Amino acid sequence: MFSYFRLKLMLLSWLISPLLFAQDSGCAGVPGFIEKFGFNLQTTAISTDETNVVGLCLVDVTKRYTYAQKPFQHETWDDAGYLATIVRNRDGSCYVIPVPVVNNLKNPALLQNIIYKVDGQTGVMRKHIELPAGDKNISQNPYGLLGLTNDCDNNFFYAASVYHSDRANERGVIYSLDINTKEIIDKIENIDAMGLQVWRNNGIKKLLIGKARSSDVYSVEISPNGKFVGQPKLEFTVNNLGPRGDDRVRKFKIDPSSGDLLVFGTEFYFNLIAPSKDQSSTYRFRYDNKNQAWKFVGIEKSAY
């Protein structure tokens, strides 16, 4: 017996976005399990954002799902509760993180620092990397991992955890991970972050970091071997932008046509309220190489 979540209108979408395989770009491979499960690559998306579905599912975008007729789920895809941030590797494997929605019933607070892997061929989801966890202030902070991204040039993944943070203490960690060996390569401590994105400019590779406690975006240089170089520096902020003005950056995306940075913001105050999709905005930023600064271009309609 599980409690279904509220209507699509209210689904927590700040970390979540369905990926249509045929439209995807970058280094994300196509999972073999899509066709194995009988789905058409051209019309199928993998999603953590469907009404009445806990965890991951495959969505045929040509179909209309109902309360009774739900999207396809492998039997392991709801094992970790509600999930977010699907990152696909070259081999088509999908990596996801758990994020509680409205309450901790499906997402026990002590199990929120685990990266799960959905095998690209079999579709079976299993625990992949258990990041340092242990005791935490559950009543003040039900969250663990909030961000995950990868570097298309290698096997390095970057994960943001706020597991040990509470109201008075910013104890978040950004991990650099080798996704194959499961080794922690490096980490930055005492920083609460959500959105992460690898960004290259003039031959320098940086990790963009959306802060979880403010509307600021920081960056830190990353070396070819996945180590962090120096301390995070402020790049820009979405403070006072958009209809709310206090959004946190939950996700980034590089617009392949323009090279612009799309910055996805939403309300986030380390509680379990469910912001509706109306309460999410996409901000477009462009890097000005001459002045070495980001320029705010405008606000776009929310994109999911």
Added chain:
Amino acid sequence: MKFLTQILLFFLLVCLAISACNTSPAKDVNLLAVRQAKVQQVLNSSLPIITLENLDKNATKAQEVAINDPSFQQSLYDPQHKAYKNEIFQVNPLSQSDNIQGGYGCPDGQCYQVEMYNYALNRTTIGIVNVKRERMIKTLTYPDVQPNLPEHLVDLAVYIANNSPEVQEALGGKPDKDKAIMERTKTALNKSRCERSMHLCVAPTYVVEPKALWAIVDLTDEQLVGTRWTDVGTTGINITERRLQNDLITEKYCEKENTYAQGDWSLKYMMTSSDGLLVYDVKYKGKSVIKSLKLVDWHVSYSNREGFGYSDAIGCPYFSSAAVVAVEAPKFSPLVENNDTVGFTLSQNYWSEGWPAPCNYNYQQKFEFYTNGSFRPAMASIGRGCGNDGIYRPILRIALAGDKQNLFEYTKDNAWQVWKTEKWNKQSDLTQYSDEGYEFKIATENAQYYIEPSRGQFSDGGRGDNAYFYLTKDKPQADEGTTDLPTLGTCCNIDYRQGPQLFINNENTENEALVMWYVPEIRNDNRKGNEYCWAERVLEDGVYVNKIYPCFAGPKFVMIN
């Protein structure tokens, strides 16, 4: 004739608003009264747009063309043809860069940009007008965008702030109006936001070295939202509605124990992470009578969709496990029955940002303390939820003070039977009540109470509790609610399995410290005239206001002797 009456009424209201109508200097003008009179007059007119005055000839023409153009009038009325409050904020010559980028092809100086704000919809409409040709070139609409304020609204915001008791209390007196307006370095109108209400808000700011007082004014509702001191050196982060509210609740109620005393009562209270407002260490006439009262969870299920619903925790807005958070501070108010003050009430609201839109929620806790020693913990849903088939089951935890307690159930013929072990029951048509309406009686070392469930007899609109009642032994070391409880049970069980049954282990409950769990079962209703656990937005005076239909539930503990 009607038009003439409106004009006369308008001038009458203006005169009333100005003390000593014909002789008073401008500083005595009650700007708020003038404003409200003007809004009413415009809303009742055939073209409900508040226009800008004292414009030059071209700007006046541009405004006139714009407000009379059908494309500019798209958001003047709601679907029932009730007028929204719309106001022209700016009329300016079109800049050359906008002219070029917009591709309007306006010869120099011929085009104007007219900006209109819709308060109800939080929407800006911009009209590009060629004044020479007296034609609208283009109309653009921007949801969630607010134009720059005209001078008279700056004055209104400062007036509201200057005249608010909060500002006057913070500054030690009423700020000088003229000085405030003229010396911008001392008082500035900072940009602010009302992220929750999505209203038009600004913040008159008063510098009192080394600090600055921000007073957030809501120009949609034309009232003060709140105040906050900051360091003058602080830059970058504006004080906004949500920041102000979250900081206030966090600092004063989530991180700090509060005490209150009135008459024979004294109590402590604090906001929890996920169990709502906790009232504890309650004394009556110096004796401890209540250990703690709190609201652990709200279970909401929908009868037409099996298994659909959710378990909502309520509590602190920042770093918490709450799904619906406290927005305003707890309030104390007189408890009045039959025009007589019989005690006081402590109440606390929690709401989702989009409430009362569908699938958003508003909950209320209230604790009534009677002068005669009785008390009543109660709660209500104020809608609106995801449908009209909702059933709310709030989980109230009640722990009285004392290590030796006994609970008795009314059977019949004035007989009371003790509950010897942990168990539960359900209020139903078969439930036996004493003549006074009492179902239980509880005795502690310091006090005895009858327990009177709601059957619709309380004067707060409640229609009856239909409650599950659980009795468990108080085990402070066993993590059964002494501290903040995580979500207790799933949303959608339709029987006694609401969570507290997990703590029932057939343990002895005679002469023990006890915990009572009270879980009313309340069905919402949206039928016209029968609304219950419901809320809706209605258009009043050109802006949306919330009409609420709370469904209060909760037992009264009637002190014996």
